[in-house]
Amino acid sequence: MSIFRTIAMFIYLFGYMIVHYGVLRRAERALAAGDMQLVEELVNKHIPHWSRGILKVTGVSLSVEGLENIPKDTACVFVGNHRSYYDIPLLLASLDKPHGILAKEELEKIPLLNRWMKLLGCVFVQRDDLRASVRALNDATAIVESGKSFVIFPGRAPATREKRAVPVSSRPVHSALPSKPAHRWFPVAITGARALFENNGNLCHPGSVHIKVLPPIRTAGMSKAEQKQLPDAVRQAILAQL
Secondary structure (H helix, E strand, O other), X not given: OHHHHHHHHHHHHHHHHHHOHXXXXXXXXXXXXXXXXXXXXXXXXXXHHHHHHHHHHOOEEEEEEOHHHOOOOOOEEEEEOOOOOOHHHHHHHHOOOXXXXXXXXXXXXXXXXXXXXXXXXXXXXXXXXXXHHHHHHHHHHHHHHOOOOEEEOOOOOOOOOOHHHOOOOOHHHHHHOOOOOOOEEEEEEEEOOHHXXXXXXXXXXXEEEEEEEOOOEEOOOOOHHHHHOHHHHHHHHHHOOO
16 A cells, blocks of 8 residues: 555656646746745745645645744744655645745755745755855855745754754854844754654655644844854754654
8 A cells, every 4th residue: 555655645746746837837937027926925825735735645644733933023943853755745734834945955856846946945955065065054044034934954864763863963054044133943843754654665654743843942142152052952852842
């Protein structure tokens, strides 16, 4: 049964994008014309719908807690533990609305998907290249500085064990991400995602996932020493939920 779910998932994943290719082109034309309102409207409608469809086709039950913690009037940095390839569609389906993601460079090579991700405002990163990682984090910072929220998975992706997937302290993360008073870091704990795919021999398997958006860690007034400890504070907050 798992093999059929996996085939169905890939058919849906690319089938949706093919069927809605006209929407993609419309959004790209709007982006070229500077009509960001239309781009956001199309992205906010279709990306969550596509993501929820993936979960439905593969029998995933999703519960979300803590959405009330997300403010409506300020840019946020969501920091999640990365344990599965499902993490991206899970967050796209569960947060207040879809946000740009710091994604591995391999995703930029996938036709159609890469174009939707660029419309979403994703930044692609070479995780094994320190300088490239810092540049990507600077691009992500610029997005948050412009008033848009962003999602990062600081750990290597996806981790082979549950708690290895929790964000780890790293110089590029704490030095490049924004720490201005208007910005808040939101730890996001994802539980149960690995059982959907990786723990099943990389085949889709039905299951339940719980996502909890934790209260924000405010960066206002932090000293440089405190900023260096910020990734570890996020890590400990997520670990407490696993």
